[in-house]
Amino acid sequence: MADSEILSCPNRRDFLGKATAVVGAAGVAAACWPFISSMNPSTDTLEKATTEVDVSAIQTGQMETVSWGGKPVFVVHRTDAQVASMKNSQGGHDPQSDADRVKKSEWLVVVGVCTHMGCIPAKNEDGWLCPCHGSVYDNSGRILHGPAPKNLVVPPYGFVSDSKIVIGEA
Amino acid sequence: MVSRVIEWVDQRFPLTSFVKHDLTEYPTPRNLSYWWNFGFLAGFVLVLQIATGIFLAMYYKPDVNLAFDSVQHIMREVNYGWLLRYIHSTGASAFFVVIYVHMARTLYYASYHKPRELMWWTGQGLMLLIMATAFMGYLLPWGQMSYWGAQVITNLFGVTPFFGDQIVLWLRGDFSVGDATLTRFFALHYLFPFLIFALVGIHLVALHTVKSSNPSGISLADKDNIPFHPYFTLKDFFGLGVYLIVFCAFVFFSPNTFIEPPNNIPANPLMTPAHIEPEWYFLPFYAILRAIPDMLGGVVAMAVSVLIFAILPFADRTSIPGGARYRPIYRAMFFIFLADVLLLGYVGAKPPTGYFVPLGQAATLVYFATFFLLPFVSKAEERWMRARGLPADLQALFQQRPPRDKWNDKGETR
Numbered sequence: 395m396a397d398s399e400i401l402s403c404p405n406r407r408d409f410l411g412k413a414t415a416v417v418g419a420a421g422v423a424a425a426c427w428p429f430i431s432s433m434n435p436s437t438d439t440l441e442k443a444t445t446e447v448d449v450s451a452i453q454t455g456q457m458e459t460v461s462w463g464g465k466p467v468f469v470v471h472r473t474d475a476q477v478a479s480m481k482n483s484q485g486g487h488d489p490q491s492d493a494d495r496v497k498k499s500e501w502l503v504v505v506g507v508c509t510h511m512g513c514i515p516a517k518n519e520d521g522w523l524c525p526c527h528g529s530v531y532d533n534s535g536r537i538l539h540g541p542a543p544k545n546l547v548v549p550p551y552g553f554v555s556d557s558k559i560v561i562g563e564a
Numbered sequence: 565m566v567s568r569v570i571e572w573v574d575q576r577f578p579l580t581s582f583v584k585h586d587l588t589e590y591p592t593p594r595n596l597s598y599w600w601n602f603g604f605l606a607g608f609v610l611v612l613q614i615a616t617g618i619f620l621a622m623y624y625k626p627d628v629n630l631a632f633d634s635v636q637h638i639m640r641e642v643n644y645g646w647l648l649r650y651i652h653s654t655g656a657s658a659f660f661v662v663i664y665v666h667m668a669r670t671l672y673y674a675s676y677h678k679p680r681e682l683m684w685w686t687g688q689g690l691m692l693l694i695m696a697t698a699f700m701g702y703l704l705p706w707g708q709m710s711y712w713g714a715q716v717i718t719n720l721f722g723v724t725p726f727f728g729d730q731i732v733l734w735l736r737g738d739f740s741v742g743d744a745t746l747t748r749f750f751a752l753h754y755l756f757p758f759l760i761f762a763l764v765g766i767h768l769v770a771l772h773t774v775k776s777s778n779p780s781g782i783s784l785a786d787k788d789n790i791p792f793h794p795y796f797t798l799k800d801f802f803g804l805g806v807y808l809i810v811f812c813a814f815v816f817f818s819p820n821t822f823i824e825p826p827n828n829i830p831a832n833p834l835m836t837p838a839h840i841e842p843e844w845y846f847l848p849f850y851a852i853l854r855a856i857p858d859m860l861g862g863v864v865a866m867a868v869s870v871l872i873f874a875i876l877p878f879a880d881r882t883s884i885p886g887g888a889r890y891r892p893i894y895r896a897m898f899f900i901f902l903a904d905v906l907l908l909g910y911v912g913a914k915p916p917t918g919y920f921v922p923l924g925q926a927a928t929l930v931y932f933a934t935f936f937l938l939p940f941v942s943k944a945e946e947r948w949m950r951a952r953g954l955p956a957d958l959q960a961l962f963q964q965r966p967p968r969d970k971w972n973d974k975g976e977t978r
Contacts, residue, residue, distance in 0.1 A: 418801075428644035432619050436641040 444562030449501065457517050459506060462561045466506035466514055467549060468535070469559070472499075476533045485536030488545045492534045495548050503551050503561065504535035510542035522546070586772055591789035592796050593778035600776065601803035602666035607764060608804060609659045614757050616652040620645075624704065626750035628743045631706035632830040650819035656698050657822040658811055660845035663691060667873075672898055674880055674887030675777035681877040683774065686767045688873055690760060695846070695870075697756040700749040702843065703741070707827030712840045714741045714749070720853075723860040740833055780961055781885025839915060847912030848905050854916050855928040865928065872935050879935060882942040884949060890958045893945040897934055904930045
């Protein structure tokens with residue numbers, strides 16, 4: 395009988411067995427996804443992903459620290475002298491021009507988290523000094539010396555008007 | 565490489581011999597039907613409940629001011645939170661469906677007989693732990709049903725002579741179900757599944773000592789046992805596939821079937837809902853509680869109705885194997901009992917008025933009468949069956965292995 399030959403054909407059985415195993419494994423993998431995904435930020439957390447800042451109240455030479463998704467963001471209204479000196483410098487061991495780090499030269503917006511170990515640097519006249527391990531940043535948030543490997547991160551942001559910026563989307 | 569790693573492990577840990585002895589070459593009766601799937605399914609449901617529970621606990625907050633909203637947060641904002649919660653809430657009901665079928669199969673085939681008494685009793689311990697876990701988990705969403713269910717059930721302990729009030733106070737940690745109660749229920753609801761998991765281990769060690777029962781009711785000769793893998797791994801997985809189709813149909817298309825509507829209202833300690841009833845899996849026992857007019861008597865009757873299953877290995881005094889398969893009177897009693905439990909469940913869901921009161925009382929009487937009559941009925945049934953002549957296939961089984969010998973079987977087939 396042809397039918398029984400087909401039924402007893404070991405290759406076909408092997409194929410069916412392996413196909414079943416593959417589909418089953420794919421199903422188990424797919425079932426794992428909701429569990430993994432649930433540990434990602436929930437939608438209400440994602441809503442906090444943008445922060446609006448009214449910058450009209452920040453006087454020249456002043457800085458305001460705002461929270462963006464739980465992280466501090468420094469919004470600095472730089473003086474003309476600071477802007478001028480930053481334009482002439484490339485920073486320290488992570489060289490970058492000041493123009494690449496700002497949208498309007500008097501406004502510097504950087505994430506206030508030291509790129510070394512995540513402490514919050516303290517502001518002074520010449521920039522920032524991280525209290526944890528002594529990393530020194532200039533008034534463009536660029537690393538000058540100390541253990542931090544990178545400049546302070548510039549978050550995506552944009553001016554929606556002359557006096558208002560939105561951090562979180564460019 | 566792989567074989568060298570396995571060899572390294574084997575010198576220090578009995579990995580290969582364990583897998584061979586308890587999985588791949590574990591001897592299993594070849595005549596097991598799909599009714600023998602439900603132990604595996606219960607294990608699967610347990611693992612799924614633990615997995616979804618752990619992930620839910622990452623967002624749930626056991627605080628009276630936060631609990632209800634944190635569940636809504638899980639439902640609306642956490643990625644796939646709705647899925648995790650609906651799997652968990654549907655899984656609670658599914659767990660009871662599976663273990664009740666598992667128990668019914670044991671009753672039908674009288675599998676609780678020697679040498680499987682410890683299987684039956686550890687299984688009963690598991691049922692009690694699962695009931696406690698389900699009850700405590702039901703408080704956590706902090707809805708109206710959650711609150712008043714916990715209020716009523718903790719009150720039951722008030723009937724304890726002399727110390728009733730102190731025990732209720734101790735259980736709640738407050739003068740009514742409150743923040744302390746919620747937080748301790750959460751702590752214990754997280755703990756108990758791991759106790760269940762450990763007891764399942766003991767249940768399985770006992771199983772692998774006495775081996776699976778089978779529809780014939782006698783220990784089979786070696787030639788009638790087949791290796792667990794691949795025959796029963798495949799059969800179990802096929803059953804799992806069927807189970808998952810039904811389970812997913814509820815999770816995805818009717819997840820609120822097992823969630824009482826009043827539980828979508830936050831708990832209000834100053835107002836009881838018009839009609840409160842426990843989850844369906846407690847309804848028969850709840851009906852027995854209400855059937856006894858006296859409060860202490862009702863609580864005792866309910867407790868006994870759960871625990872009384874333990875007497876079965878002694879109460880069923882027959883020496884005829886196979887349970888309802890060969891014993892017509894036992895079979896009739898099984899189906900009467902099953903119908904009675906369903907009737908009790910129906911009465912438990914109705915308000916305790918009108919003809920539901922005598923109906924519940926009659927059903928309660930039948931429930932207990934089944935257990936108390938069994939010792940006499942089982943003996944009389946055996947006398948009657950032997951006088952009448954045993955059925956031919958049972959006679960053949962006896963000739964294959966005489967009934968006296970079946971208890972001498974050490975369970976070792978190799």
